[in-house]
Amino acid sequence: MDWKSAKLILASTATVFIASQVVKKMCNYFFNSKKWTEPEVASEDTSCSEVLNLKNREINDVILFSDEVVRHTIRVPPNRDITICESRELNCFKLIKYIKSARETLDVCMYLITSTEIAEQIIRLGQKHVLVRIVVDSDMAYTAPSQIKRLKEFSFIQVQTSKKSILMHHKFCIVDGPKAIKRKYLLKAHAEKLNVPTEFSKDSVKQTPKNRNTKGFVMSGSLNWSTQAMVSNHESVIVTSHPNILSKFEKEFESLWVENEPVR
Template structure:
């Protein structure tokens, strides 16, 4: 190879190296800019903040309205209530709250016709989350009620209200303290009866369960597509301990207990 060809080869190689470095820097610049923009967008969207259920300190209002409004109301002591008034967003929020259940879900609802919510309840039951549902006896099996579908699954307990008056409640309790205590009692009773006896030799030592702060959702909203799409409705979501406790007490007054472990417990 003569000197002239060598110079051309060296020049070509240097050009390729420089060009590749420039491409890398340009890609890195635009990649970091995109991430920065996404981060800023997330920080500015206050509606996303209330969906962070890590600590379960919740004070939220869901309004199904025709207007799209996002604003935050500060209430003592230094708590923020974020109100997001967009039907699509609020349907997403409602289901996200339901999906956040980790141990139990107690539902007291006049009417359940939303197939999407019914599917979410089934998925929770498949994850060994204890589900109890109380519905009004007159509306339980009136089409398009989802109760017959839910009753097909043995891991979902459904009862119709035994009261002589109309059961018009519309609330659910997620990971309520009393419900979790009941679940633990049922588990202990099952183990006592050696339900899982065939697995005891290979079973691992169970880890200490994490504590999940319970919360309640209550308002005018039935779990129906009609209500979420067409009606003006409101739902209050709170983890306030006293409020959760009162709703748990009301649920227990409507639920007829039949499990022997609870009937004989002291």
């Protein structure tokens, strides 16, 4: 065999080897890409395209008010996602959407409320027969531009300033808490028994549909409900429907709320 023939055989062998490697990589890509890439794409779509899904109220969410736009999802055991979708405009929308999702009750424990947009949403909830209770710090309640004076003008919104001697620096709200819903319907039953025409009476409060399971959740973090905080500050809010966490926040709210109505 001459040198020319040997070079031709070596070149052919190399070509076949390279082609086989290309085919192998293409097969690996097409057969394994579904396994590895689709969950990542789905997670991103879940966190940012849908924004949030409140249909089943299984919520584990983190809202970060930051200057950067970051979209990703963190998976935590057991097979739950914590959605992180950082964009000030989107996060303002998400926060208000969570508030608007209240079906029966909204309990707010907030150091400062100055956002006119959030105040407007609270008023609309009250007009839809959502029972609203608000606890605010006594020093900040009527300091401009606080919205508390405006909210107190509506009889269906109950507002109390903290009676504690220490600073009430909480920043959380409970949407459809089990204890709050139970209290609402005890008040309604008491009003009907006395035949008292109040905002909890038969004509103005809808019965809870038997076929709808209203699951509550809590939002808590560093964020005051102020435009300044949402537009300019670095803030965080954790949103969860975990029953143990929800129960602890309900207990804390009840420790601050001074009960005036006979609900037993």
